[in-house]
Amino acid sequence: MSGVQITSLSIGLLLAATIVYLLRRDHLHGPYAIWWLSMAVVTALLGAFPHVIDHVADELDIGYPPALAFVLAIALMLIKMLTMDIERTRQELLLRRLAQRLALLDAEIKQRNQTPSE
Amino acid sequence: MFQTAPCALQSATVKICHLAIVIPARNEAPSVAGVVRRVRAASTGEVIVVDDCSTDATAEEARAAGAIVLSLPVQLGAWGATQTGLRYAIRHGAKSVLTMDADGQHHADSIAILERAQASTNADLVIGSAPERLSRPKRLARLYFRVIAGLEVRDFTSGFRLYSERAARLLSFRHATLFDYQDLGVLMLLKNYGLSVVEAKVNMSERNHGMSRVFSSWSHVARYMALTSMVCLARAGRARRPT
Numbered sequence: 466m467s468g469v470q471i472t473s474l475s476i477g478l479l480l481a482a483t484i485v486y487l488l489r490r491d492h493l494h495g496p497y498a499i500w501w502l503s504m505a506v507v508t509a510l511l512g513a514f515p516h517v518i519d520h521v522a523d524e525l526d527i528g529y530p531p532a533l534a535f536v537l538a539i540a541l542m543l544i545k546m547l548t549m550d551i552e553r554t555r556q557e558l559l560l561r562r563l564a565q566r567l568a569l570l571d572a573e574i575k576q577r578n579q580t581p582s583e
Numbered sequence: 584m585f586q587t588a589p590c591a592l593q594s595a596t597v598k599i600c601h602l603a604i605v606i607p608a609r610n611e612a613p614s615v616a617g618v619v620r621r622v623r624a625a626s627t628g629e630v631i632v633v634d635d636c637s638t639d640a641t642a643e644e645a646r647a648a649g650a651i652v653l654s655l656p657v658q659l660g661a662w663g664a665t666q667t668g669l670r671y672a673i674r675h676g677a678k679s680v681l682t683m684d685a686d687g688q689h690h691a692d693s694i695a696i697l698e699r700a701q702a703s704t705n706a707d708l709v710i711g712s713a714p715e716r717l718s719r720p721k722r723l724a725r726l727y728f729r730v731i732a733g734l735e736v737r738d739f740t741s742g743f744r745l746y747s748e749r750a751a752r753l754l755s756f757r758h759a760t761l762f763d764y765q766d767l768g769v770l771m772l773l774k775n776y777g778l779s780v781v782e783a784k785v786n787m788s789e790r791n792h793g794m795s796r797v798f799s800s801w802s803h804v805a806r807y808m809a810l811t812s813m814v815c816l817a818r819a820g821r822a823r824r825p826t
Contacts, residue, residue, distance in 0.1 A: 565666065
């Protein structure tokens, strides 16, 4: 096992271990957990076999293999960020509706208490 | 002047038989009580003050003046507060909903002008407008939005509006919740659904205190223009069948 392979494998395994740890402590739930667990597997595999990138780049006629890794990583990050903002928008809607509903129910409870005969 | 039809909602504690008057308010304690009293003297509508998480005595002042007070637990902005009022009004059987500002710039005696305009045109939204008071940046903004959104409304930022039940119901739904301002998004949504909008000329005062939240600084204007352009982008040309 070459020096570079040991380095990439330890980085990959460290990242994967961190994600699994966070998952088991309930810091990542549902769909996020699935995404990050897949990422953990991919980083561990690429860490163990970094030359996979070289072979794929060679197949695709990419002269400088790390460029392939960077482009894929950036593309995945952009997709992840986009889905995060979609999710945040959904949550913002939910939060606003809940805040409004709370104000409505709060007022109705107060009205009921003021007029117990109704 | 109103036919007092039997109120629809039986389970609610407060039944609104015809008109609800929604006043969104954030830190308007000095003016809100006066506004509520003048409105109650001028109209038989149920007055609902939506307290947008104020840090002063807005809610207490409004309640003491005889308004129903809805208190938001987090600040939702002018439109979020207004929509809360619309939801309450519709829930409690209102047949039309008037909105006005809590700072005293809209006159209670102009409510009748909007009601007459609604009665004569049967419009789903009557905007109380004072276009001559528009500032230069607002005029430019109006021109810009007329071009990109195709809206012919003159005083599009006016918060003095009378909504029909249909318009209020449409605007109380989730799809109108993410608007950050009450103007373009609301107008375009109504347009998408084929609802009619007219303007009625009214007099407005200078604000008693405070200032326009939107047009207070250039950074606010830039933010407003950018966000509202996004609303136009999202809504332009999205014609729906009338509900």
